[in-house]
């Protein structure tokens with residue numbers, strides 16, 4: 001093989017693909033990646049420091065802005081940690097509403113993430129529009145319940161801010177008719193597409209042991225063949241009441257990550273169907289009427305984590321007994337899943353880097369905080 | 370190694386490795402796209418459909434916004450009287466996460482006492498994060514989330530909104546969120562009436578309604594004046610005749626109320642607000658009695674006082690006495706109330 005001079009180039013920080021302000025310092029030998037160093041911090045906005053001058057409740061809308069694709073999931077993790085710290089009980093009905101919203105979020109996140117992944121492969125906009133169409137319907141439902149499409153701010157300590165409006169359920173039932181059709185169609189559109197296979201099979205392999213040592217979580221970890229899902233491993237909320245499977249990959253390449261996400265959407269749909277069955281019998285209100293929003297937790301600390309669509313999302317809070325957190329820390333899945341990028345890209349071509357980055361599914365709002 | 374889960378299993382995704390790949394994948398995909406192209410001439414108007422046009426031609430066509438939709442906060446005032454619902458309780462200012470609400474309490478220009486109304490109310494729309502907390506915490510249902518979203522401007526400073534720009538009539542909110550308003554309407558108006566009682570002059574009137582209310586009040590005062598004195602006789606005598614009477618009654622009531630409050634507090638054991646819990650009930654009862662007496666007094670006092678702002682040309686002397694009585698009565702009521710709260 002001919003050895004040529006190595007060259008250092010920057011990809012980004014202006015949108016290396018379509019994922020936000022993020023820079024990759026790449027050393028290339030011809031077309032081949034020799035080394036890659038992810039550089040982030042361009043979107044840093046002091047999230048954790050701001051949280052320490054806010055009251056506990058005031059932080060809720062700020063968590064929307066972490067991973068702005070999944071504000072409902074962020075809300076849940078944050079509500080859970082404060083509830084743990086203060087000791088607030090959540091009524092059954094509220095738990096069902098929370099699970100419903102978070103599973104809808106998972107579907108919309110994966111629909112968007114897969115669309116953007118295909119975008120990164122060069123199929124501009126058409127497959128993305130398929131995902132966006134279903135996402136838009138879910139966002140309409142979110143808007144109806146919470147008042148906003150993306151910055152939902154729907155959760156409160158001890159429940160959710162308001163119950164579902166009467167027009168919500170008929171639309172959701174319509175949507176449940178459309179979703180299986182959408183999944184089938186999406187699979188027919190892409191899963192066997194030879195170009196997609198060429199671009200994704202055997203690309204960006206993340207071996208099991210490396211995934212574990214980088215503490216990668218979420219679909220990326222499961223695509224590497226490790227069946228770790230917090231909803232199963234440490235059931236929180238009421239996830240122990242639902243039947244659903246955990247899809248895992250066998251190779252750990254981009255194609256596996258693609259397929260795992262498609263299957264996860266189907267599993268989320270299963271959960272939503274079970275929620276709708278059990279919701280009418282759920283006791284309690286949409287919020288615990290005794291729960292104060294203006295909380296003053298006792299001195300202590302708490303950590304709560306959920307399986308967000310991107311992986312383990314955790315919040316760590318330290319309370320000094322005042323109405324503001326003494327320390328507030330976010331364990332952001334996007335950030336941690338991004339760290340093995342260099343190892344995943346080494347040896348592949350420059351054009352693969354963008355695809356591999358897309359397959360991790362990051363949101364810069366959460367990476368930089 | 371197999372991992373068992375309760376209620377579910379681990380499924381290894383089939384990568385289709387044994388499938389023959391001769392281009393049928395792309396053909397399948399093309400068939401999907403072709404199907405959508407054919408359907409792209411009809412509208413996707415139902416959530417159960419997956420094909421069709423689902424975008425609308427904004428701004429000619431608009432999607433109906435749900436009631437819960439929230440964009441920026443607005444302040445409500447009553448359509449007829451122009452009275453603002455806001456009492457400057459500062460709850461919204463306290464809860465606002467980015468701290469963009471700024472309120473100035475209105476004060477009585479003569480006594481300097483706080484009046485339940487906002488003298489100025491400013492929201493920096495440019496920094497508001499549309500969280501909706503302000504609308505959630507407002508105990509008077511005064512601040513609500515607007516549906517208007519076309520706010521773009523060339524001048525950044527224009528996005529700092531003052532009270533005049535924030536105020537909207539109740540009917541406007543009722544139109545955009547009918548069920549939400551129906552839920553709170555009765556209590557909101559009840560609370561508004563209470564705060565109107567403690568407002569003077571044009572304080573607490575929405576800025577855009579000030580002129581209208583002034584005209585309305587002048588007209589009312591005029592018709593009253595002509596009714597009271599159909600002849601060419603001046604209005605002074607009649608005012609002088611009536612006010613001492615009401616004045617006196619009001620004063621008396623105020624004194625009685627104060628006495629009742631004092632006495633009952635004495636009965637409670639100590640004169641300090643931290644009365645022992647045992648005599649709690651007696652103290653409470655006394656307080657309620659005192660409050661009632663004071664209220665009565667306030668009402669009769671208010672009766673003559675409320676005419677005063679309507680007719681600023683009324684003699685200042687009688688007016689002042691009546692007002693003083695009213696204030697005294699109000700004070701007594703407040704004291705009684707404080708005691709009631711403390712015990």
Ligand code: SF4
Nearest residue numbers: 465497498500501503
């Ligand atoms: S919506 Fe939120 S950010 Fe905006 S003014 Fe109200 S409390 Fe403040």
Ligand code: SF4
Nearest residue numbers: 455456458459461507
């Ligand atoms: S808007 Fe509501 S919460 Fe804010 S000061 Fe006025 S009455 Fe209080």
